[in-house]
Each structure stands twice: as structure tokens, then as C-alpha cells.
């Protein structure tokens with residue numbers, strides 16, 4: 001697990017509304033676009049692997065598509081061309097261009113003209129298109145074509161705001177040194193996962209890990225090497241566990257992982273796999289030797305996350321004492 005997916009670019013905005021986006025403002029922008037172009041239909045369209053969804057549609061009787069309509073991704077739409085090429089598309093008369101014969105907007109709705117520009121998420125992924133369509137052939141002036149590019153910047157600046165906010169949210173739940181969930185992030189995700197597991201009757205287990213004698217590593221080799229050991233532990237956890245397992249650093253040298261298991265024997269296998277991974281990393285990297293004590297606790301119907309953490313912590317301490325005594 002890595003905390004780098006900041007913004008859900010693969011989810012339709014209408015299914016995942018945000019207070020940061022004023023659909024009302026976007027509606028005015030799309031209405032203005034259609035009005036300026038004297039066009040019977042203007043749209044903001046979003047593309048995901050589920051298809052093309054009209055996010056905002058100009059409010060006119062002449063417009064056959066309303067917000068929320070989804071068209072399959074493989075349909076020969078003008079917007080598809082814009083998303084594929086990431087470039088503006090101006091078709092002044094689709095009736096004379098056989099490439100658009102199978103386009104339902106031309107074939108079934110009778111549209112002739114299309115002008116659309118790509119709209120991008122701040123990360124550079126195509127959000128979709130901002131476009132106008134007309135039932136007549138058109139001859140838009142160059143200044144009009146510049147205008148649509150200007151108007152779409154209003155939409156992109158809102159998407160950028162969404163991106164910055166998502167990034168901030170991500171930062172608030174990520175441990176900056178180890179790039180795994182911090183305590184807050186872990187709590188949020190673990191609570192969700194536990195609720196889901198109880199509903200689905202699936203088995204979850206909490207692992208609690210603590211580096212043995214970590215203070216000595218810091219004292220002997222310095223904090224920089226200590227930090228590298230902490231990063232190493234996080235890396236072993238994320239590489240060894242499944243992507244769907246929730247990994248976190250609670251603070252200091254304490255890490256946790258909430259993992260899905262089939263049964264108790266799988267839990268033992270996972271612990272063994274982790275121990276082996278720590279050992280092999282010890283041999284391979286130019287870092288001081290270190291060991292990690294691992295405690296565990298199984299999720300059941302009545303236990304809370306904080307009780308679970310206590311139980312797994314106690315189990316970890318017992319493991320540590322047993323190792324120290326041996």
C-alpha cells in the first residue's frame with residue numbers, strides 16, 4: 001500500500017460530489033458557452049472507463065442530453081476523439097465526413113457541428129470535454145475557438161482545487177517518513193475495514209510490530225540510520241502484505257497492519273513470511289542488523305479497534321520478552 005492516490009479520477013464526479021465544486025457555477029459556464037455560440041447544446045462531459053457522462057448540460061429545450069446520461073466508452077462520439085487525442089476538435093459539418101456516420105449524435109440526433117476542448121485533471125489525466133454542438137453547419141471564428149479554451153480554464157481551476165484538497169487530505173493521514181498511514185489514517189481505514197469484515201463475516205487480524213532495541217540503533221548509528229531502518233520496516237510490510245491490507249505507523253518504532261486471512265493457520269504463515277522478509281532484508285542492505293517483535297489479535301464481533309490494538313500490543317510484548325529471555 002502506498003499513499004499516493006490523491007484524487008479519484010476514475011469515479012464520476014456526479015457520483016462523488018464535493019463541496020469544493022459549485023455545479024451551479026459550472027451550469028452557468030455551460031449555459032454561457034451555449035449562448036455565446038448560439039448553439040442548441042453545450043456540455044461538460046466526464047470520461048471514465050465506464051463511459052462518457054454528461055456532468056453539466058446547457059439548460060435548453062433543444063438539448064437532447066441531460067446531466068447524468070452515460071454513453072458507453074466504445075461509441076464513436078466526438079468527445080471520445082477529443083479524449084483520445086487530448087486535442088481540440090472542430091467538425092463544422094459532420095454530414096460530409098464519413099468518419100462520423102456511426103456517431104449516434106449525428107446519425108440519430110441530427111447534429112452537424114461539434115467544437116470541443118479537452119478538460120484535464122490537475123495530474124494531467126483527461127477529465128473529459130467541454131463542448132458545443134449544433135444541428136446546423138457552423139463556421140466559428142478563431143476568436144470563438146479561443147473563447148472556449150478560456151472558459152474551460154474556469155472548470156480546470158476548480159478541478160485543481162479539488163486536487164490540492166485531496167492532496168492535503170492525503171498528507172494529513174500519511175506518515176511522511178515511511179509513506180504509510182499515520183495513526184489517524186490507520187484508524188480511519190481500519191474502522192472501515194472492520195465494519196465491512198463483520199458484515200461479510202470475513203476474518204481479519206491485527207498485527208502489531210515493534211523493532212527490538214531500536215533505541216540502541218539510534219544511539220549507535222545515529223538518527224539517519226534509525227530513520228532508514230524505520231523506512232525499511234515499512235517497505236517490508238508493504239511489499240510482503242497484500243495491497244488491500246492496511247499498513248500504518250503508530251509512531252516511534254511501532255507499526256501495525258490489518259490483514260485479511262482465511263483462518264488462523266494463514267495468520268501463522270503471514271507472520272512467518274514477514275519474519276523471513278525482515279531477515280533477508282537484514283542480510284541484503286547496508287543497515288545494522290535488527291529484529292522485529294510481532295504480536296497479533298483476531299477481530300471478532302464485539303471487539304473495538306482500540307481493544308484490538310491493546311490485545312495485539314500485549315501479545316507483541318510477550319513475544320519480545322520471550323525473545324529477550326531466550
Ligand SMILES: Nc1nc2c(ncn2[C@@H]2O[C@H](COP(=O)(O)OP(=O)(O)OP(=O)(O)O)[C@@H](O)[C@H]2O)c(=O)[nH]1
Nearest residue numbers: 210211212213214215216218223224226227252253
Ligand atoms: N530515528 C528515529 N528514531 C525514532 C523516531 N521516532 C522515535 N524514535 C526513537 O525510537 C526509540 C524507541 O525506543 P523504545 O520505545 O525505548 O523502544 P526500543 O529501544 O525499541 O526498546 P524495546 O521496544 O523494548 O525493544 C526511541 O529512542 C526514540 O527516540 C524516528 O522518527 N526516527
